[in-house]
Amino acid sequence: MSKIMHCKGCGAKLQTDDPKQIGYVKSIDNDFCQSCFRLKNYGESHDHFHPEDLPVLEKDALIVMVSSVLNLDMLFEYPVYRYQNEATFVYLINQIDLLPRQTNTDLLLENITKKAKHMNIPYLDIIMMSAKNLQDIKNLNDYLSTFKNHHIYLIGVQNSGKTTIFKALTHNQDALAFKKAGLTQEPLYQKLDHQVIWDMPGLFQKGYIHEFLPYETYKKMIPDREIKPRIYQLKKDQALMIEGLISITVPKALSVVLYLDDQLKIHKTNAMRVKDLLNEGDKHFDIYYETYEQKMLKIPEGKHQMTFADFGFLHVEGPVTVEIMLPKGLHLSLTEALFK
Numbered sequence: 001m002s003k004i005m006h007c008k009g010c011g012a013k014l015q016t017d018d019p020k021q022i023g024y025v026k027s028i029d030n031d032f033c034q035s036c037f038r039l040k041n042y043g044e045s046h047d048h049f050h051p052e053d054l055p056v057l058e059k060d061a062l063i064v065m066v067s068s069v070l071n072l073d074m075l076f077e078y079p080v081y082r083y084q085n086e087a088t089f090v091y092l093i094n095q096i097d098l099l100p101r102q103t104n105t106d107l108l109l110e111n112i113t114k115k116a117k118h119m120n121i122p123y124l125d126i127i128m129m130s131a132k133n134l135q136d137i138k139n140l141n142d143y144l145s146t147f148k149n150h151h152i153y154l155i156g157v158q159n160s161g162k163t164t165i166f167k168a169l170t171h172n173q174d175a176l177a178f179k180k181a182g183l184t185q186e187p188l189y190q191k192l193d194h195q196v197i198w199d200m201p202g203l204f205q206k207g208y209i210h211e212f213l214p215y216e217t218y219k220k221m222i223p224d225r226e227i228k229p230r231i232y233q234l235k236k237d238q239a240l241m242i243e244g245l246i247s248i249t250v251p252k253a254l255s256v257v258l259y260l261d262d263q264l265k266i267h268k269t270n271a272m273r274v275k276d277l278l279n280e281g282d283k284h285f286d287i288y289y290e291t292y293e294q295k296m297l298k299i300p301e302g303k304h305q306m307t308f309a310d311f312g313f314l315h316v317e318g319p320v321t322v323e324i325m326l327p328k329g330l331h332l333s334l335t336e337a338l339f340k
C-alpha cells in the first residue's frame, strides 16, 4: 500500500482524485496541496474548509486554548469541558499587539479572570501575548517546557494564530498561516525537546465574516496591526455605517468608539437613509452584502462592547437601545467592555 502523504501547509491528506475535495494535487509528489500552493504563491483562495468537530486527544494533554483579542467574547464558550478530566488548560490570548497601545491590559486580564471565575472555568493560567513578538514566543517556549505533559495541543477558533505560534515555537517553515479561516486541515505536530506540540485545525464559529464574504474581501477587514480607536459623536436619529455591512442607529445623542481596521470606511447618515443605502450597497460601498436583518439591542447601564463577528468591536455607554442592521446571521455579541 502506498504511504499517505500530507500537505506541508495545511496537513490535509494529499489525493489526486477530486479537485473539489481537500488535499487535491495533480501529482502526489507535491509538498503542498493545490489550495495551499495558490494561497502561498498568489495569495488567493476560493474555498473554505470548516472542520467542526473537537479532535481526539492523547491522554494527559496540556491544552493551550488560543484566542485572538478579536474574539474574546467567545473565549470560554467552546465545549472543551469534554476534556476536563484528562487535560490541563491554559488560556492564551493572542494578537495583543492589535489592541491600541493605551489599552490597560492589566484591567483586561482582571476582567477575563473574573469571567472565568464566574463561569467556573477550570484553568491553570491565562497568558496574554503576541505571536509576532519574539520575546513573547521565547517566554511561551520556556513556560511550556516546564510542563511534564508529553502532548501540548494548540486549540482555538480559526484565525486565532495557532499555526503562527506553532511555526515560531518549532521553526517550521512550511506550515501556512494566513488570514484564511479554516486553513489548517489536519493536526500538524512536531517534537519540541521532551514534548510533542500539536497545531490543530481551527474550531468553527458560526457567523464569522468568512461565511459572508470572499477571502479577498474579508482578509482586508481583519486587522493585522495596532487598531486606532475612532470616536464618533452621533446626534439623535443618526446612524453610523460600517461600509455597507452594519449600521447602528441611535435614539439620542451618543458617543461611540469603533475598534476596526482603518481600511474600513465609516460614515454617518440620517436613520431614514440606512435601508436605501444598504439595498443599493453595490453603488455606494466597497464592501456590502445582499440580505440584512434588523436587531434592537438593549444596552444596560455602564460601558459595553459590541463584538462584530471576528473583525472588530464598538464601545458605548448604556443605558440605551440601538437599532442595528447587519448581514443575516452575522455573529454580534454584547458584553461589558473588557477594557477601557
Ligand SMILES: Nc1nc2c(ncn2[C@@H]2O[C@H](COP(=O)(O)OP(=O)(O)OP(=O)(O)O)[C@@H](O)[C@H]2O)c(=O)[nH]1
Pocket (backbone or CB within 6 Å): 094, 095, 096, 097, 098, 129, 130, 131, 132, 133, 156, 157, 158, 159, 160, 161, 162, 163, 164, 165, 176, 177, 178, 179, 180, 181, 182, 183, 184, 185, 200, 201, 202, 203, 223, 224, 225
Ligand atoms: N498582529 C498579529 N497577527 C497575528 C498574530 N498571530 C497570528 N496572526 C495573524 O493571524 C492570521 C491567522 O493566523 P494563523 O496562525 O493562520 O491562525 P490559525 O489559528 O492557525 O487559523 P486556522 O488554521 O484557520 O485555524 C495570520 O495572518 C497571522 O499572520 C499576532 O499575535 N499578532
Ligand SMILES: [Mg+2]
Pocket (backbone or CB within 6 Å): 162, 163, 164, 176, 177, 183, 184, 200, 201, 202
Ligand atoms: Mg492554522
